[in-house]
Amino acid sequence: MVVAVDSLSRRSMTHYELETRLQEKGFESSEIEKVLDRLQKLGYLNDQDFALMYSESRLKHYSRRRVQQDMKNRGLSPQLIEQTLESTYSSAMEYEQCLALAKRWWIQEGKRWEQRRESDPAKRTVPRELWIQQKVARKLIQRGYPTEFVWKVLANPEVCLNNDTE
Known part of the structure; x- marks a missing residue:
């Protein structure tokens, strides 16, 4: 849990990014799932909030297509990406x-x-x-x-x- 919180304290991450980071550190899958569930319940890990914040921060510098690809690379679901971009970009x-x-x-x-x-x-x-x-x-x-x-x-x-x- 300490490694996960430490990673999140540096920058916001998606569920997928944090899971990958913990796997790279050598943690077991069952342990990773427990930590990720706990962080979601505490509100530290929220893909929907991340997607909205990410798209708004890229709004003035990048196109919709570029942000969509970046979000996809970060492991966000296509439905969440589309929903977020609909509310952010016209x-x-x-x-x-x-x-x-x-x-x-x-x-x-x-x-x-x-x-x-x-x-x-x-x-x-x-x-x-x-x-x-x-x-x-x-x-x-x-x-x-x-x-x-x-x-x-x-x-x-x-x-x-x-x-x-x-």
Whole structure:
């Protein structure tokens, strides 16, 4: 029980993560189940609370798809994941998030392009806007945003025109 509480004191964990950690430490299955049941009864181990907290903390930085995959990797049930994401993410909000990140990254990549243009001969042949657009698209897709959102956001003149003047 001490190892389990110590692990939970460092960071929140799912039932699956804590069970795996205790197995790695060499505890027997019967002992692990008793400890996990006790921690659930005491309220220290709650997958539903964890899922809600996790999705809310990732809300501004990652897409729905990315958070869904991360939660799945942490051993949460598909039903719990879907229920949590339905309450946390909306399509319109995810699009706005994608737009905000694109604007921010457009500025960053524009500055980076200016700095590296002189040192890299390849950048002299590629148009600035195309190079920045590719970089921003790659970052957004890596964060798990749907491709349709990414191209819709990058087609938005608000992203590139307003930020080029800053």
